[in-house]
Amino acid sequence: xxxxxxxxxxxxxxxxxxxxxxxxxxxxxxxxxxxxxxxxxxxxxxxxxxxxxxxxxxxxxxxxxxxxxxxxxxxxxxxxxxxxxxxxxxxxxxxxxxxxxxxxxxxxxxxxxxxxxxxxxxxxxxxxxxxxxxxxxxxxxxxxxxxxxxxxxxxxxxxxxxxxxxxxxxxxxxxxxxxxxxxxxxxxxxxxxxxxxxxxxxxxxxxxxxxxxxxxxxxxxxxxxxxxxxxxxxxxxxxxxxxxxxxxxxxxxxxxxxxxxxxxxxxxxxxxxxxxxxxxxxxxxxxxxxxxxxxxxxxxxxxxxxxxxxxxxxxxxxxxxxxxxxxx
Amino acid sequence: xxxxxxxxxxxxxxxxxxxxxxxxxxxxxxxxxxxxxxxxxxxxxxxxxxxxxxxxxxxxxxxxxxxxxxxxxxxxxxxxxxxxxxxxxxxxxxxxxxxxxxxxxxxxxxxxxxxxxxxxxxxxxxxxxxxxxxxxxxxxxxxxxxxxxxxxxxxxxxxxxxxxxxxxxxxxxxxxxxxxxxxxxxxxxxxxxxxxxxxxxxxxxxxxxxxxxxxxxxxxxxxxxxxxxxxxxxxxxxxxxxxxxxx
Numbered sequence: 221x222x223x224x225x226x227x228x229x230x231x232x233x234x235x236x237x238x239x240x241x242x243x244x245x246x247x248x249x250x251x252x253x254x255x256x257x258x259x260x261x262x263x264x265x266x267x268x269x270x271x272x273x274x275x276x277x278x279x280x281x282x283x284x285x286x287x288x289x290x291x292x293x294x295x296x297x298x299x300x301x302x303x304x305x306x307x308x309x310x311x312x313x314x315x316x317x318x319x320x321x322x323x324x325x326x327x328x329x330x331x332x333x334x335x336x337x338x339x340x341x342x343x344x345x346x347x348x349x350x351x352x353x354x355x356x357x358x359x360x361x362x363x364x365x366x367x368x369x370x371x372x373x374x375x376x377x378x379x380x381x382x383x384x385x386x387x388x389x390x391x392x393x394x395x396x397x398x399x400x401x402x403x404x405x406x407x408x409x410x411x412x413x414x415x416x417x418x419x420x421x422x423x424x425x426x427x428x429x430x431x432x433x434x435x436x437x438x439x440x441x442x443x444x445x446x447x448x449x450x451x452x453x454x455x456x457x458x459x460x461x462x463x464x465x466x467x468x469x470x471x472x473x474x475x476x477x478x479x480x481x482x483x484x485x486x487x488x489x490x491x492x493x494x495x496x497x498x499x500x501x502x503x504x505x506x507x508x509x510x511x512x513x514x515x516x517x518x519x520x521x522x523x524x525x526x527x528x529x530x531x532x533x534x535x536x537x538x539x540x541x542x543x544x545x546x547x548x
Numbered sequence: 549x550x551x552x553x554x555x556x557x558x559x560x561x562x563x564x565x566x567x568x569x570x571x572x573x574x575x576x577x578x579x580x581x582x583x584x585x586x587x588x589x590x591x592x593x594x595x596x597x598x599x600x601x602x603x604x605x606x607x608x609x610x611x612x613x614x615x616x617x618x619x620x621x622x623x624x625x626x627x628x629x630x631x632x633x634x635x636x637x638x639x640x641x642x643x644x645x646x647x648x649x650x651x652x653x654x655x656x657x658x659x660x661x662x663x664x665x666x667x668x669x670x671x672x673x674x675x676x677x678x679x680x681x682x683x684x685x686x687x688x689x690x691x692x693x694x695x696x697x698x699x700x701x702x703x704x705x706x707x708x709x710x711x712x713x714x715x716x717x718x719x720x721x722x723x724x725x726x727x728x729x730x731x732x733x734x735x736x737x738x739x740x741x742x743x744x745x746x747x748x749x750x751x752x753x754x755x756x757x758x759x760x761x762x763x764x765x766x767x768x769x770x771x772x773x774x775x776x777x778x779x780x781x782x783x784x785x786x787x788x789x790x791x792x793x794x795x
Contacts, residue, residue: 246730249727250727250732
């Protein structure tokens with residue numbers, strides 16, 4: 221074998237080995253980055269529509285690729301079961317309310333963004349199902365906005381047409397509104413003046429109330445002084461009362477002694493007076509007879525007119541009339 | 549009466565089947581020698597040209613993609629992965645093989661047929677035909693895989709470098725983004741397509757070389773027919789592969 225042939229053979233072998241190594245490196249690098257050599261677990265979500273999703277669609281968590289869509293299966297109720305393979309180490313980060321969201325943007329491949337959720341319980345290991353939602357593209361959002369705006373614009377057009385048709389009425393309405401506004405301005409001015417008067421009256425009432433309160437305070441102070449005086453007087457009375465009571469008691473005892481003496485004197489007088497009193501009535505009777513005899517026999521008796529008879533009142537039930545009628 | 553296209557297709561298929569069925573002839577030292585020589589001529593010697601094309605394409609694709617799509621790094625890398633690796637690398641390798649080696653093989657075999665002085669019976673003898681066809685067909689298959697492997701690696705490296713320079717991002721970050729965007733089996737699928745393209749080009753070119761009339765005017769005709777037939781076969785296989793992906 222010549223050196224040239226040997227060199228060619230070595231070059232050929234190097235190129236072949238280099239080609240194989242490059243292919244293996246490229247394939248192995250991609251497979252390693254996709255987690256082919258790491259442990260992965262499957263989770264799934266039920267989507268109403270799997271448009272834009274395909275096996276291999278990236279699954280991201282916080283924007284970092286953690287897996288991909290493994291398969292799409294049409295369910296009997298026409299929903300789609302989207303099975304995703306994700307890094308097994310991240311499974312415990314998903315909570316029971318974890319959620320997958322399909323993100324489609326213009327000119328960019330669709331991705332599924334995982335929201336790990338915040339529920340206290342982790343994802344059920346026996347049924348690794350998460351919720352699924354989609355976010356519309358700009359075109360879909362624009363279509364939705366257009367569908368919402370078109371009825372509003374139609375209504376606005378109708379309102380504008382109606383307003384144009386009733387422009388004269390609107391002028392009248394505006395004039396009335398201007399007049400009403402003027403009246404309202406006047407009313408507002410009156411209300412303002414009324415409010416100012418009320419404010420002044422309230423100020424007077426306030427000052428009077430303040431004076432009354434001051435007087436009341438003074439009166440209360442006086443009453444307090446009087447109460448203090450009464451307290452002082454009561455203290456004096458309390459001091460003098462025992463002495464007065466003792467004096468009254470001694471006076472009463474003295475009066476009792478006087479009464480007792482009086483009873484003794486009365487008893488003594490009663491023992492001496494009956495004889496006198498027993499002799500006094502015949503003497504009075506005698507004196508009466510003498511006066512009667514003298515009146516009947518006295519000379520001047522004829523000179524004097526006889527006493528008139530008592531005049532009876534009209535109504536005998538009036539005792540005061542009988543009592544008040546002067547004797548004639 | 550069958551059409552010319554059908555006859556050609558049947559002839560290509562027969563040549564391909566014949567070469568694959570008699571691959572055991574590689575045990576012979578002369579056949580292995582011819583195979584090594586064919587790989588050296590069609591693969592090693594074509595490597596600089598393929599590498600240059602790959603580097604230029606790898607650098608141009610991100611630039612053009614960013615001009616079209618903006619500095620959307622992920623989309624650029626997606627275009628590079630899907631277009632550059634799976635589709636462009638086998639097609640470019642096939643074009644290089646056809647232009648550099650396929651036409652040369654057809655011309656060489658036609659000239660051998662014309663100038664060897666060998667009679668018809670010897671040329672159509674199984675042993676000699678296998679010695680001519682098998683090293684060239686299998687050699688182009690190996691070269692197809694080899695060129696695709698180098699092409700996609702160099703194209704990706706150039707694209708990552710261009711993307712890193714244009715976006716002012718770390719090269720390792722670009723590499724990581726590419727690895728995330730890529731699909732591992734696409735690399736192997738592209739190499740597989742390169743093998744199929746090489747086999748087809750070798751079979752087509754050998755067919756036209758072997759079936760050339762023994763006269764000088766037939767040699768360029770055989771070369772032209774080999775070139776066009778190779779391109780047609782490559783596109784047909786690519787279409788078939790694309791169809792398989794959607795089945």
